[in-house]
Amino acid sequence: MSRSQLRRVAGATGLGSDDTGCTILHVDMDAFYASVELITRPELRGKPVIVGGGGRGVVLSATYEARAMGVHSAMPMSRARRVAPDAIVIEPSHHRYAEVSAGVMALFNSITPLVEPLSLDEAFLDVSGALRRLGSPTAIAELIRARVYDEQRITCSVGVAPTKFIAKLASTQAKPDGLLVVPADSVTSFLHPLPVAALWGVGERTEERLVSLGLRTVGDIAHTPVDTLIRAIGQASGQRLHDLAWGRDERDVIPDAAEKSIGNEETFARDIDDPVFIHRELLRLSQKVAARVRAHEVLGRTVVIKVRFADFTTISRSRTLPEPTDVGQEIYEVARELYDALGLQRARIRLVGVRLEGLVGDAGRVEQLALDDGLTGPSAADRRAAEVAADRLRDRFGHDVVRPARLVGEPE
Numbered sequence: 001m002s003r004s005q006l007r008r009v010a011g012a013t014g015l016g017s018d019d020t021g022c023t024i025l026h027v028d029m030d031a032f033y034a035s036v037e038l039i040t041r042p043e044l045r046g047k048p049v050i051v052g053g054g055g056r057g058v059v060l061s062a063t064y065e066a067r068a069m070g071v072h073s074a075m076p077m078s079r080a081r082r083v084a085p086d087a088i089v090i091e092p093s094h095h096r097y098a099e100v101s102a103g104v105m106a107l108f109n110s111i112t113p114l115v116e117p118l119s120l121d122e123a124f125l126d127v128s129g130a131l132r133r134l135g136s137p138t139a140i141a142e143l144i145r146a147r148v149y150d151e152q153r154i155t156c157s158v159g160v161a162p163t164k165f166i167a168k169l170a171s172t173q174a175k176p177d178g179l180l181v182v183p184a185d186s187v188t189s190f191l192h193p194l195p196v197a198a199l200w201g202v203g204e205r206t207e208e209r210l211v212s213l214g215l216r217t218v219g220d221i222a223h224t225p226v227d228t229l230i231r232a233i234g235q236a237s238g239q240r241l242h243d244l245a246w247g248r249d250e251r252d253v254i255p256d257a258a259e260k261s262i263g264n265e266e267t268f269a270r271d272i273d274d275p276v277f278i279h280r281e282l283l284r285l286s287q288k289v290a291a292r293v294r295a296h297e298v299l300g301r302t303v304v305i306k307v308r309f310a311d312f313t314t315i316s317r318s319r320t321l322p323e324p325t326d327v328g329q330e331i332y333e334v335a336r337e338l339y340d341a342l343g344l345q346r347a348r349i350r351l352v353g354v355r356l357e358g359l360v361g362d363a364g365r366v367e368q369l370a371l372d373d374g375l376t377g378p379s380a381a382d383r384r385a386a387e388v389a390a391d392r393l394r395d396r397f398g399h400d401v402v403r404p405a406r407l408v409g410e411p412e
Helices: 032-040 078-085 094-111 130-132 135-152 164-174 184-191 203-213 220-224 225-234 237-246 275-295 327-340 380-395
Strands: 024-029 048-050 060-061 089-090 117-118 122-126 156-161 180-182 263-273 298-309 313-324 349-357
Touching: 024 164, 032 048, 032 060, 032 094, 032 130, 048 078, 060 078, 089 122, 094 117, 094 122, 094 135, 117 349, 122 164, 130 135, 130 220, 130 349, 135 156, 135 180, 156 164, 164 180, 220 237, 263 275, 263 298, 275 298, 275 327, 275 349, 298 327, 313 327, 313 349, 327 349
Parallel strands: 048 089, 156 180
Antiparallel strands: 024 122, 024 156, 048 060, 117 122, 263 349, 298 313, 298 349
């Protein structure tokens, strides 16, 4: 049976169906990682399934059956196992998620060139230029939902609205497997009953501050004088929240928005106090970051490390390079120096991460020849050429086919 013939979930009701001027769509896959796993494991459908790492990792995704038991994304796996002891735990298959995501994004780009991905499994679409060809915004949303299911065998939820902010809220209200239109003249009636935490930028601390002032709903924010909000939470935040509370969001859908940083981190199965082990992990993460940077055809100017201790205290350190790079060895050398400068000695460490920030296009790459290149060891150009060759081998034969000699035979 075609996806378009299946029953649609209406989501929130009472808003009407007039989609005039509602040319912004937010499309969000439902329980993406878990849904992808169920494509090849249909026998698990209807059961509580958790996708996540080992005991020290976090939940990446969970089926709605597991969510009903209290499991949610980013929850520590140890807690998820206690909350849902009968849930089935699956190790993540990141390459498979990337494949499905690429198919979904290609589908979006066949609808409109104005696609702004937010992550692997969600994006904003501006369909104003597709109305003459494909019909109303609601019809386009239905088409997307049908094609996602037919082509990828997963479901998605879509919010249709006049702005990005409202469209994203609508897709959340429509989950799972639903479609919700918020007509332009129903924006405030949709927004105002929602809790203040629904507003972008309202975290736990800001929410506590607002609630302490008696502001519990978006409507409360909307009907509070801007000056009062500014005195309570600051100039920028006060004005922004007041605008959002009235549905004002002037941001356009920006296609192919450049990533601001690329990074990887690792949570250890047990707390680590061995600096040699940490150095090896920094090298492995640096190599992964460099490979991703090269795949995006960018360079990075600033190396950042992240260290989380056994008591969950987290610190970061950074250094900006004289020239941007995409070479793993160069990233590692800076990351190691940043770590050693902390003077941690035998501190017990739970997590380390490496990130490259200040990304720029690689079209302006400059290969500067030093006087001692080739005399004291491989040059920067030689190192990059070796890493690019390793990229090609990994693409063809798998991730572990080639690695730096220091990582050969590394302990799990």
